[in-house]
Amino acid sequence: MGFKVCLNGNPNDNTLCTTKFKSLRYAYFYFFRFIITLYESTSLKTFTSKGLKLPPGPPRHFLTGNLRDIPLNGKPWETYDQWKKRFASELFDVRGAIYSDRFQSVMACDLGEFDWSLVFMPPNETWRHHRAMLQQHLGKTAMVQHQITLEKHSKTLLALLLRKPLGFLEHSRHAIGAMILESTYGLSIQVENDPNVAVVERAYIPSWFPGTTFKQKANEMKIHVRALKNEPFAAVKAALKAGSASPSFVSSLLESQASINDSFNNGERDIDEELIKSISAIIYFAGIDTTEAAVQVFFLAMILFPDIQKAAQEELENVIGSNSFPTFKDRANLPYINALCKEVLRWHPVAPLGLPHVLKQDDVIGEYFIPKGTIIMGNSRNETLDVYGPDVDAFNPKRFLKEGVKDPDPAFGYGRRICPGRYMAENILFIIVASVLYTFDIKPDEKNLPNLDDFVPGFIS
Numbered sequence: 001m002g003f004k005v006c007l008n009g010n011p012n013d014n015t016l017c018t019t020k021f022k023s024l025r026y027a028y029f030y031f032f033r034f035i036i037t038l039y040e041s042t043s044l045k046t047f048t049s050k051g052l053k054l055p056p057g058p059p060r061h062f063l064t065g066n067l068r069d070i071p072l073n074g075k076p077w078e079t080y081d082q083w084k085k086r087f088a089s090e091l092f093d094v095r096g097a098i099y100s101d102r103f104q105s106v107m108a109c110d111l112g113e114f115d116w117s118l119v120f121m122p123p124n125e126t127w128r129h130h131r132a133m134l135q136q137h138l139g140k141t142a143m144v145q146h147q148i149t150l151e152k153h154s155k156t157l158l159a160l161l162l163r164k165p166l167g168f169l170e171h172s173r174h175a176i177g178a179m180i181l182e183s184t185y186g187l188s189i190q191v192e193n194d195p196n197v198a199v200v201e202r203a204y205i206p207s208w209f210p211g212t213t214f215k216q217k218a219n220e221m222k223i224h225v226r227a228l229k230n231e232p233f234a235a236v237k238a239a240l241k242a243g244s245a246s247p248s249f250v251s252s253l254l255e256s257q258a259s260i261n262d263s264f265n266n267g268e269r270d271i272d273e274e275l276i277k278s279i280s281a282i283i284y285f286a287g288i289d290t291t292e293a294a295v296q297v298f299f300l301a302m303i304l305f306p307d308i309q310k311a312a313q314e315e316l317e318n319v320i321g322s323n324s325f326p327t328f329k330d331r332a333n334l335p336y337i338n339a340l341c342k343e344v345l346r347w348h349p350v351a352p353l354g355l356p357h358v359l360k361q362d363d364v365i366g367e368y369f370i371p372k373g374t375i376i377m378g379n380s381r382n383e384t385l386d387v388y389g390p391d392v393d394a395f396n397p398k399r400f401l402k403e404g405v406k407d408p409d410p411a412f413g414y415g416r417r418i419c420p421g422r423y424m425a426e427n428i429l430f431i432i433v434a435s436v437l438y439t440f441d442i443k444p445d446e447k448n449l450p451n452l453d454d455f456v457p458g459f460i461s
């Protein structure tokens, strides 16, 4: 398993590197960095006296540590891959109990009031409880109950594509959002100007807005995040009261609140409204950008590899014929389409460096000392390339048709933090891929061919 031991154990460094510091902010930064350097040199003495050393890594600079080594442009996963070849080890699974913490993002948790989100929670009782609840809704067996909704919105996508093919990016986001919102809240999503879609979409930080200050952004985020949690939830409550609620995760939780309270931990931990709001809101928040990006990778691959597109269309035609649309019932008979979906996740994992895990307590691996607070990032991009043989850069679904080939699981993260929405994501990807390829040919704009170097680095690439 590949991973990157991140630098100097200061969880704030990654946050700092993406923020533009000016004048006074620089002064604050260097002052605190100086204090941290002093602190680190003291703790360094403690473990070097025991014959231990820090894991190998790029040499650190005075005051800035390894901050300047973090590549901000290009393809950072390639730099981390070079580091991994020298520094790799096994951590997330075997030592998952201590390598599953998160760093507390001040912007998201304190200023943006995102501390209810399980993505940022430390791995405590509350986090375990939230994950167990999500499992009921997003686990492998729970998927059957969402498939009708997913099929319905895949057809909405086809209708939108027929009307305006060049809007394929916005149509895909709309369809994925509708699938997630309808299965979670039972809300019927309008094709245009849906009020619930507008509410949840606004919860994304408006970082593009020129002149927006850090504080303004945080205040705005707070308002939209509260709306994301409260408004779709309030709509379900109102529908339940009026007797018009469609079955959904939220409605079933609200209806069975009392009985669930008795069965969970013998009633020690309540399923209150706050909990229902938090776990349902995180589904949209964590699921939309990631799944949308995977669908974008699919479109890109189909443009670049027309022979693969053709092979997939032939399978669909042979299995489904010409009088119907693909459904989940066809899935078992569509091995090439299933393999193509896996190849989308492997070829360009949309979260190429996963989400940072943080070490909860000091640890020793061999002769190395890993200080508490060290950030560990799985190099998922590298993981999904490494194990699949020499033609790793090629988009080749056939690799997944061979016996015993591993699924591209690192695309969904690691250990105890592995993405709880992965089955939902795979289901959405399948129905979109099958429906779109069955109905349309995807062709590039010859004058404006996409370039593989145009992938933008970031949590989602």
Ligand code: HEM
Pocket: 118, 119, 120, 131, 138, 282, 283, 284, 286, 287, 288, 290, 291, 294, 350, 351, 354, 355, 356, 357, 411, 412, 413, 414, 415, 416, 417, 418, 419, 420, 421, 422, 424, 425
């Ligand atoms: C192709 C689509 C998706 C990809 C590639 C993806 C990938 C990831 C990754 C890499 C992580 C971090 C795991 C770690 O820390 O090791 C994560 C976490 C998470 N994902 Fe996904 N995800 C996808 C779709 C979804 C969907 C559809 C949902 C919800 C329905 C979802 C919900 C979550 C949540 C709640 C977490 C936080 C888990 C925790 O911190 O304990 N994801 N995902």
